[in-house]
Amino acid sequence: MENLKLSLFFLTSLWFLFFFCHGIESPQFTVIHSESDLEIRLYKESWWISAPVQGISFEKATKEGFHRLYQYIHGNNTNSSKLAMTAPILTSITPQAKQPLEYTVSFYLSSKFHGSPPRPLPDLSVKLGRWESLCMVVRKFSGFAGDDNITEEVANLMTSLAQSNLTAILEDKNAYTIAQYNSSSHLVGRLNEVWMRIAGSSTEGC
Ligand SMILES: *[C@@H]1O[C@H](CO)[C@@H](O)[C@H](O)[C@H]1NC(C)=O
Ligand SMILES: *[C@@H]1O[C@H](CO)[C@@H](O)[C@H](O)[C@H]1NC(C)=O
Ligand SMILES: *[C@@H]1O[C@H](CO)[C@@H](O)[C@H](O)[C@H]1NC(C)=O
Ligand SMILES: *[C@@H]1O[C@H](CO)[C@@H](O)[C@H](O)[C@H]1NC(C)=O
Ligand SMILES: *[C@@H]1O[C@H](CO)[C@@H](O)[C@H](O)[C@H]1NC(C)=O
Numbered sequence: 001m002e003n004l005k006l007s008l009f010f011l012t013s014l015w016f017l018f019f020f021c022h023g024i025e026s027p028q029f030t031v032i033h034s035e036s037d038l039e040i041r042l043y044k045e046s047w048w049i050s051a052p053v054q055g056i057s058f059e060k061a062t063k064e065g066f067h068r069l070y071q072y073i074h075g076n077n078t079n080s081s082k083l084a085m086t087a088p089i090l091t092s093i094t095p096q097a098k099q100p101l102e103y104t105v106s107f108y109l110s111s112k113f114h115g116s117p118p119r120p121l122p123d124l125s126v127k128l129g130r131w132e133s134l135c136m137v138v139r140k141f142s143g144f145a146g147d148d149n150i151t152e153e154v155a156n157l158m159t160s161l162a163q164s165n166l167t168a169i170l171e172d173k174n175a176y177t178i179a180q181y182n183s184s185s186h187l188v189g190r191l192n193e194v195w196m197r198i199a200g201s202s203t204e205g206c
Helices: 002-018 058-073 150-163
Strands: 029-035 038-043 046-055 089-093 101-108 127-131 134-141 176-180 192-197
Touching (some): 038 150, 046 058, 058 089, 134 150, 150 176, 150 192
Antiparallel strands (some): 029 038, 038 134, 089 101, 089 176, 134 192, 176 192
């Protein structure tokens, strides 16, 4: 039991270590508008593998979801393909009155797999998805993203939007995504972002 726990611990910690050798792929975007502490980005169409997780804690949900994605990435798919690491890891949350919350943890599929990604084995309860080109408003933050500070980071983005008279562009004022780019072994120079969808995104612009 202890061994199992230990290996699970290592497995879930490993993703952080694999990350961010240089030259890993990320979803492509164009910056449409930029201010001192926020950015509006137009993302190209992108492919993701996502794990839904129910829970109370952002940190626990992210770990559990990534654990399932990690298995898919490391060959638990109908093709036994191993996938290259990418960044960022997304944790999307739509706060609701009822607990537990629904989280979705997502991993970006490198462009090689766009169109025909390997299918996950059904036991993993993860699913493939194609995102249309879409617009996001983004605010960066540093340090470790965790339960004690993500709500504050989201509030900071809301404040910046309000100051720029941009709150009305949001598709859903309650739904947000935390994007984490760095391995947990990096103690300094960490990059995270709060993402919020902009209503009526199109390929034309934002
Ligand atoms: C894939 O999933 C099956 C069933 O959950 C498990 O027995 C197997 O060890 C997994 N293989 C890998 C490579 O993770
Ligand atoms: C699956 O494997 C086959 C044979 O190895 C390969 O031709 C095909 O491109 C792979 N498909 C995916 C989606 O990786
Ligand atoms: C954010 O909170 C987590 C715990 O929820 C903590 O581990 C982390 O250090 C905090 N990050 C910052 C930048 O304060
Ligand atoms: C904010 O937006 C509203 C409606 O879009 C507009 O009427 C108002 O003039 C704007 N205020 C500023 C300070 O830009
Ligand atoms: C964290 O990730 C960002 C984005 O990929 C990168 O620019 C930065 O150098 C990374 N930080 C460290 C300490 O590797």
